Amino acid sequence: MIDTAAVRALRTMDLIPYILENPGVSIRSLSERFSVTEKQIESDLQLIFMCGLPGYTPYELIDIVFEEGIVSVIDPQVLDKPRRFNKSELIVIALGLEILIDISVSNPERLQKLKALSEKITKLGSSNSVTFAPSEKNSIFSDLITDAISKRKNIRIKYSSLVKDQVTQREVTPQSLYFMNGSLYLSAYDLSKKSDRIFKVSLITQCEITGNSHNESENEIRDSIRVVLSVKKSYRNFIERNSSIISTVIEKKEFFEVNIDINNVEWLKRSILSNAPGISVVTPTSLANEIRQSATSLLALYQAEK
Amino acid sequence: MSSQKTERLINLTLALLATKRYLTKSEIFKNVTGYSGSAETMERMFERDKDELRSMGIEIDVKGLDPLFEDDQGYLIKSETFQLKGNEFAKDELFYLTMAANLWQSTALDSDSKAALLKIQSLSGPIESDVVNTPEIRDNENSSMLTTAFDAIEKSKVLTFQYNGSTRIVEPLGMYTKAGFWYLVAKDEESFKSFKLLRIEGKLTSNGKQNGFKKPENFDLMHYLEGLNKEEVIRAEILVRKEQAFALRSKYAASDFDEEWDLMVLPYKYEPEIIETLLWHGENVIVIKPESLRNTIKVSLKEFIND
Numbered sequence A: 001m002i003d004t005a006a007v008r009a010l011r012t013m014d015l016i017p018y019i020l021e022n023p024g025v026s027i028r029s030l031s032e033r034f035s036v037t038e039k040q041i042e043s044d045l046q047l048i049f050m051c052g053l054p055g056y057t058p059y060e061l062i063d064i065v066f067e068e069g070i071v072s073v074i075d076p077q078v079l080d081k082p083r084r085f086n087k088s089e090l091i092v093i094a095l096g097l098e099i100l101i102d103i104s105v106s107n108p109e110r111l112q113k114l115k116a117l118s119e120k121i122t123k124l125g126s127s128n129s130v131t132f133a134p135s136e137k138n139s140i141f142s143d144l145i146t147d148a149i150s151k152r153k154n155i156r157i158k159y160s161s162l163v164k165d166q167v168t169q170r171e172v173t174p175q176s177l178y179f180m181n182g183s184l185y186l187s188a189y190d191l192s193k194k195s196d197r198i199f200k201v202s203l204i205t206q207c208e209i210t211g212n213s214h215n216e217s218e219n220e221i222r223d224s225i226r227v228v229l230s231v232k233k234s235y236r237n238f239i240e241r242n243s244s245i246i247s248t249v250i251e252k253k254e255f256f257e258v259n260i261d262i263n264n265v266e267w268l269k270r271s272i273l274s275n276a277p278g279i280s281v282v283t284p285t286s287l288a289n290e291i292r293q294s295a296t297s298l299l300a301l302y303q304a305e306k
Numbered sequence B: 001m002s003s004q005k006t007e008r009l010i011n012l013t014l015a016l017l018a019t020k021r022y023l024t025k026s027e028i029f030k031n032v033t034g035y036s037g038s039a040e041t042m043e044r045m046f047e048r049d050k051d052e053l054r055s056m057g058i059e060i061d062v063k064g065l066d067p068l069f070e071d072d073q074g075y076l077i078k079s080e081t082f083q084l085k086g087n088e089f090a091k092d093e094l095f096y097l098t099m100a101a102n103l104w105q106s107t108a109l110d111s112d113s114k115a116a117l118l119k120i121q122s123l124s125g126p127i128e129s130d131v132v133n134t135p136e137i138r139d140n141e142n143s144s145m146l147t148t149a150f151d152a153i154e155k156s157k158v159l160t161f162q163y164n165g166s167t168r169i170v171e172p173l174g175m176y177t178k179a180g181f182w183y184l185v186a187k188d189e190e191s192f193k194s195f196k197l198l199r200i201e202g203k204l205t206s207n208g209k210q211n212g213f214k215k216p217e218n219f220d221l222m223h224y225l226e227g228l229n230k231e232e233v234i235r236a237e238i239l240v241r242k243e244q245a246f247a248l249r250s251k252y253a254a255s256d257f258d259e260e261w262d263l264m265v266l267p268y269k270y271e272p273e274i275i276e277t278l279l280w281h282g283e284n285v286i287v288i289k290p291e292s293l294r295n296t297i298k299v300s301l302k303e304f305i306n307d
Helices: A005-021 A027-034 A038-048 A087-102 A108-123 A142-150 A237-241 A265-274 A285-303 B003-018 B025-031 B039-055 B091-102 B110-124 B143-155 B221-228 B246-251 B271-280 B291-306
Strands: A063-067 A070-075 A130-133 A153-161 A166-180 A183-190 A195-200 A204-212 A225-232 A246-251 A255-262 A279-283 B061-066 B069-076 B136-138 B159-163 B166-178 B181-188 B191-196 B201-206 B234-241 B254-256 B261-268 B285-289
Touching (some): A005 A027, A027 A038, A087 B110, A142 A166, A142 A204, A166 A195, A285 B291, B091 B110, B143 B181, B246 B261, B261 B271
Antiparallel strands (some): A166 A183, A225 A255
16 A cells, blocks of 8 residues: 555554553564554654644643654553454454354354354444355364464374375374365374374364474475376366465466476375366376376276176 | 645544544634645645545544534544444453454455454454464465455445456455355346456456446345355265275265175265265275266266377
8 A cells, every 4th residue: 555644644543552552562563563664663653752632732742652662652642542443354354253153163152252253243344245155164173273283282183184095193293274275274293204294174083182292393305296287277276276386387278287396196196087087197197197097997997887 | 745744634633533522624723733824725735634534434523513604514533433442342352353363364365454453452462372373364366356356345336357258347246255265246247146256367447436336135145155055965876995085984974885885975066076076086986876977977087088
């Protein structure tokens, strides 16, 4: 947003209740929070010294203490509370609450509080023109995993791997949870594999907290291979869902040429087969042949009467 | 950008916020620092200031002070329209609000998330909790496109964009996020359609005219989404190789079929989705019924092998 006088005025007015509630905050922290330079924050604070209520005696001016990079508010005048949320901020909060409700099914107390808060936010004027459509039931273990992350504890999980088609028990150090393509994922350090792994939380069937985590950073190095794919335009969903691991996409007349560096070849093989006939491997040919062989064996099963 | 103007805007806001009664223009010019020059100059300054503050979402209330003189108006900013109340949210509510806004930190809604968090932290102070460990959302959306779409929906502005190779001129009615993607719901040539934002080619342009169309009275986003999910549920009978396809087994019951296979029944609505799920398991899953699903899979595999 262009820093017009009005934008700067609002930011400067927003600084006061923030500093009031976070006394002793540093200029650096303010610059990060308000997404402007430290110089700009200093300039805004210099300006606020001049502002206040009509009369403009020292008793009516906003009073702040500002030295050695640390700021505190002595007298905020009427700016003791933040401005109300605008429409876009309410949308972000309302959608966030809908997602939290969706992943809090295992915690009735939290669920009830979140629902009540969501209604409160709707009454504040959140738009009913923007909403969240749940796509899959997320795990009942998200609370427990969050707890383990914050307490730096390891967890023991029973995991149904979609890729390897195995149920395994693993002890992992959970690092973070994130949503991607509507599903909740756990990024964790696998203690037996000595490597970082990603787990789809909905596929965790058992989970318990074990001991304290240790900072084990030795990661096995897994070689990746470059695969070139041809993706038909009607199968572009594959590209959209996996954009984070795709290196380049070149649009051709009837298909996309996709370059992907991958170390989990089993995942790619299954993804290509499950999108048949939309995706084919251009190189390496050995991989193309392997997937074609799987498809041939599967077709043979269909052709044999059951 | 002038610091004097910024200072004047702040002082005007503070004066209008602090006053218990409506202030006339002459009181504002006399008492609020920053207004100087001829009466006409001050008048112009005040009108511009008022417009700028309003454009930034500040509601300035106007009231006629003398019924006989329409020109004699008073101005005031009601605290309840400008500021959150100190007790508006309980401590645990502030915690959940932080979590909710925090979810969007790494997404196209990052700037609105940050702005909301600032306001929440201006009520709560630093949240000493495990908020940083709550999930975050990762997406690939374009923030300017989302902002343009939100704005167009709120203000009923017509949107123009390229989609599937053709130009669409639509009346935006709502948005929803599903499976990590944003969709725009709009009236396009007399019918309601969903457009995946990521597939909009080039720019999403609003024609800038507020109230450029009338929202259909019978349109309700939730109702529309329910309609999308109303497709009939079909049941597929499948064979699952013993000791395989654990992800399917964790969701659906399997019964013994023969020495090699178990029988499972899977509900589905969309054929492409169920085919993707079943083919993922390769030679460990075969469809028995319905015949149409079986045939589609056979045709897909033949085409894939011969490609």
